[in-house]
Amino acid sequence: MPRFDSLEAGALTDISYYILLSLIEAKHGYLIMKTIDQMTDHQFTIGPASMYTTIKKLLAAKLISEIGGTGDRNKKTYVTTKKGLELLQKDVERRRKMVEHAEKAFYKKGE
Amino acid sequence: MSNTKYMINRGLAFSEEQDMRQLNEYAKQGWLLEGFAGGGFFFKLKKGTPQEVQYNLDYQVNVDEEYFAFFQEAGWKHICSTGHIHIFQAPINTKPIYSDQSTLIDKYEHVASFTGKYAFFSLLLTLLFGVLLKLSFMFQIPSVISYICIVLMLLSVVLLVFTGLPYLAYLRKRKKLLN
Numbered sequence: 001m002p003r004f005d006s007l008e009a010g011a012l013t014d015i016s017y018y019i020l021l022s023l024i025e026a027k028h029g030y031l032i033m034k035t036i037d038q039m040t041d042h043q044f045t046i047g048p049a050s051m052y053t054t055i056k057k058l059l060a061a062k063l064i065s066e067i068g069g070t071g072d073r074n075k076k077t078y079v080t081t082k083k084g085l086e087l088l089q090k091d092v093e094r095r096r097k098m099v100e101h102a103e104k105a106f107y108k109k110g111e
Numbered sequence: 112m113s114n115t116k117y118m119i120n121r122g123l124a125f126s127e128e129q130d131m132r133q134l135n136e137y138a139k140q141g142w143l144l145e146g147f148a149g150g151g152f153f154f155k156l157k158k159g160t161p162q163e164v165q166y167n168l169d170y171q172v173n174v175d176e177e178y179f180a181f182f183q184e185a186g187w188k189h190i191c192s193t194g195h196i197h198i199f200q201a202p203i204n205t206k207p208i209y210s211d212q213s214t215l216i217d218k219y220e221h222v223a224s225f226t227g228k229y230a231f232f233s234l235l236l237t238l239l240f241g242v243l244l245k246l247s248f249m250f251q252i253p254s255v256i257s258y259i260c261i262v263l264m265l266l267s268v269v270l271l272v273f274t275g276l277p278y279l280a281y282l283r284k285r286k287k288l289l290n
Contacts, residue, residue: 013213029177033184047210048181049169053217056173076177 012091015046015054016063020088023064026079029055063087114158116142120151123196124226124277127168130154134166144198146191166190167208169197170222182208195225216288223281230278233271240264 012020022035033051036044046054055078058064063084067077080088118137123130134144134154141161148155167187171178172195179189187199187208199208209215244260 013211015211015214030180030184033181045185045206045210047206047208047214048185048187049171049208049218050210050214051181051185052171052178053214053221057217 011094012087013054014044015050016058017088017091018044018046019051019054019058020063020080020084023078023080024085024088026067026077028075028077030075032078058084116156116158117148118154118156120147120154122277122280123168124222124280131166131168135164138162138164138166138200144190144200147193151193151196163203164200165203165205167199167201169199169208170195170218171197172221172225195222212288216285219281219285219288223278223285226274226278226281230271230274233267233274236267237264237271240267 018036018040019032022032022039027035032055033046033048036046055064059066059078062081064078065081067079116137118130118133121130137156138144139161141159142156143159143162143164144166145155145157147153174192174197182189182199185201185208186205187201190198190200192198209218240260240263244257244264247257247260
């Protein structure tokens, strides 16, 4: 899968970004959607199929991991790994710079 | 009057959008999707209350309870599955099951990768029986063996068509989304 590399390169899709963010604290998979919904004031929703494939992808890239089963297979618990956290911080920095660039450009135009 | 109707499945690799649209239309008239029939070659519809709904389809080989739980949480009701194909139904204003381009591309990459494996396997079978057929002519062994080889080769060609063409269609869809 060639596009896997984009995960490693540090540019996260918005979906991966919000999943990693919501899993800084471990939680059940089905709570991720709700958490992101609250976190973003209902501005960002992830489709269920997108959610499923992205979780599988993040697991494969070891950016999140599945932790201690409670025996209930329906309620898997995930958490962002150290590697995932590092990548997330890198991406936050990238996004911050992007906003800075825009602000500079707007400011220049406003002068 | 019968309260069951069958709609032909024209091959979801080629007519996914049209078939989903047609199912939406039927639902408006009160014909609701109930499942697959005839080995997946038909959709089975049941007469019910006319309603405005949307159908959506996903390909997923490894599904677990969590998969269906995500759909339920998002308001998509699981209607039926056959093999790796899963169909869901939701009210008109429900957000789509794929919410960005990147994961939508994954959908077709995923289905292309395993359809490709079947196509490759069918291709190998076709070649194998082709070679056996050729050998059976060269060494003039009993004609019954040649006939068996012909039949097996034809069967693998059919298999190749039913996997190879969808494979190419999925690749094309993926490419279209990438551009």
